[in-house]
Amino acid sequence: MECVWVVILFLHWSLSGAQYFDLEGEDVVVAAAGSDVTLPCSLTPRMSAVDMEVKWTRQDLGDTLVHHYKNKQDQTDQDPSYMNRTSLFIEKLQQGNTSLLLKKVQVSDGGQYRCRVDSEHKQDQINVLLKIEAVVGGTPEITVLGTGVSGGVLLQCESRGWWPVPDLQWLNSEGAELSAESCGDLKGFNVRLQLTAHKSNNNVYICRLKQGQIMMEKQIDITDHLPKPDYTAAITVPITLILLSALVCVVVYYRRRADMCLKREGERRLHGVNFTDAHLEHVEHVLLISEENLDEFDLKKYDPSEESFLKMKNVVYACRKAQLSYCNLTEKSCDVLASVLTSNSSLRELDLSGNILRNSGVKILCSGLESKDCKLEKLSLSYCMITEVGCAALCSALRSNPSSHLRELNLHYNKSVDSGVKQLSDLLEDSNCKLEKLDLSDCSIREEDCAALCSALKKNPSSHLRDLNLNSNKPGDSGVKQLSALMEDPHCKLEKLDLSDCSIREEGCAALCSALKKNPSSHLRELNLNYNEPGDSGVKQLSALLKYPHCTLEILDLSDCGITEKGCAALCSALKKNPSSHLRELNLNSNKPGDSGVKLLSDLLENPHCTLEKLNLSDCRITEKGCAALCSALQKNLSSHLKELNLNHNKPGDSGVEQLSALLEDPHCTLEKLDLSWCSIREEGCVALCSALKKNPSSHLRELNLDYNKSGLKTKLVL
Secondary structure (H helix, E strand, O other), X not given: OHHHHHHHHHHHHHHHHOOOOEEEEOOEEEEEOOOOEEEOEEEEOOOOOOOOEEEEEEHHHOOXXXXXXXXXXXXXXXXXXXXOOEEEOHHHHHHOEOOEEEOOXXXXXXXXXXXXXXXXXXXXXXXXXXXEEOEOOOOOEEEEEEEOOOOOEEEEEEEOOOEOOOEEEEEEOOOOEEOOEEOOOHHHOOEEEEEEEOOOOOOEEEEEEEEOOEEEEEEEEOHHHOOOOOOOOOOHHHHHHHHHHHHHHHHHHHHHHHHHHHHHOHHHHOOOOOOOHHHHHHHHHHHHHOOOOOOEEEHHHOOOOHHHHHHOHHHHHHOOEEEOOOOOOOHHHHHHHHHHXXXXXXXXXXXXXXXXXXXXHHHHHHHHHOOOOOOOOEEEOOOOOOEHHHHHHHHHHHHOOOOOOOOEEEOOOOEOOOHHHHHHHHHHHXXXXXXXXXXXXXXXXXXXXXXXXXXXXXXXXXXXXXXEEOOOOEOHHHHHHHHHHHHHOOOOOOOEEEOOOOOOEHHHHHHHHHHHHHOOOOOOOEEEOOOOEOHHHHHHHHHHHHHOOOOOOOEEEOOXXXXXXXXXXXXXXXHHHOOOOOOOEEEOOOOOOHHHHHHHHXXXXXXXXXXXXXXXXXXXXXXXXXXXXXXXXXHHOOOOOOOEEEOOOOOOHHHHHHHHHHHHHOOOOOOOEEEOOOOOOOHHHHHHHHHHHHHOOOOOOOEEEOOOOOOOOOOEEEO
């Protein structure tokens, strides 16, 4: 009999262990614009991924869905900008290869991608940074097209084969930029610019092309192409003088405008310029002598390179906020930044996200953070390849500086595990620590790490921490129970807690709610449980919390939490029974309440005590019936507070949109933002919306999103 049990246990271990895996890939992939690229992601040990769910997303664009494979087939819910450009290697899924093929790469495709693979028993994810290289095209060519409308010479400058599209300018012989008309199809990697040129001092006009560090020029003398002047008119001389005066005015205008733009709008105007040392010195000089305070300096708007940063370090010293994210900086830049931090500079906010600083760079930066002259208040080091070694150095520097002013620290997507979290816990336990906001999302934090953080905060009753972000980690229900014990502590001052994608089920949800109910002095205002699995049972626990008169929650995110009509009913019942509820924002995106669940939400919105201002119901299986119920409720409640309503990826159709139109036509409607993208709206529905807005001159609506419908419209209107 014992042998039989051994065999059964062995089989159970084998079957469950067969699904255990980790993901591996590459941290950085470089591709040329216009080419195809593979973003690597594979299971280890090798096993079949055919029956698993594979999801590729863009992290730097708020989890934008790039490609989704589920139930042995590709799904259609991807972002439209990636449609027909992505695919998995289906024939290689059997070997555990879940890499993504991205075709016809665009410059806008550059950014941080995440590969997430889910099986029945296991889930893992990795990130891949895609960097885009430019494609250099041909020399600009000038063509004379004939005589312009105003009697000048119509010139066309064209260059082919570029990506990204370069800046193209027409200049006179003195280098002043002239007003010209862009034309032609830019999708083919081509640029074309037309100018009507008139007779000048030397009749020379220049076409200049710029892309990054590249600059090309072509010039033309229009003397032989000018129309012969008519001397029969008596006013030839006065007209000529007038034209010359106008030309002088244009030159003076553009010179003054360029100077003003350099002082006030330099970042926008100078983006993409071929910077020389002289250019950088001049830009630095203009920014430093500006009469206005230099509040923010964003290197990406000039030249995102370490060379430019080193030449403009005086601007960083003088500014209040330095935006240096994704600028290809290394530890060499950290040496300069450490010097800035120790020199009593104006710098208060520093963003170094997306630079490969690694531990060596962070250690150099720490020499500035531990200085008593350092006044830095916000520091972002996300995607900087920092491990526990760098994290430990960072915490040690902050602890050694009791006068540190640091209020916000962002370590998103760094592998600061084990001793790194232990050092962070020691820092949070220190009574001199002034951190108010800590972002540890996607840092491989587990149950034991969560316990260390909570223990430190409980030991420090004077802790200033208000905002804690642990999303995309793996604390699970056990780790959340540790957090619950912290939330139960009357000294806990947390106001915002982000536990999105943390493997939380009903048990963890129940522990969290129980703790908040036991602490009537709780300060918690925002709770994010997106992409967990509490289900209807867990939501019932949350509902019991919302019913509690001392509940202080104002924002509750429950996107993709497996909520059906039952869970929706519990939420609505709780909010209706608590007239003193503080809840202002409710996010139920990607759940399954359907029309019946939305009908219950409508009953809530009809209640005059309902304080909801923002309701997200994206991808909730809502049809015409659910839409009609929502509109009817809002029309009946003249004291409604609802300002934002998101119904994208539902199917209200034109009939449902007509109901919405009737609502928008109502002078009592308080909606300011309405999202109806991907709602199968045709021309008829679009006409009804426009008609309603025209009939209501007192409408509060400021933003209407009708992207990706069937009316031919693809737009987001800001009214």
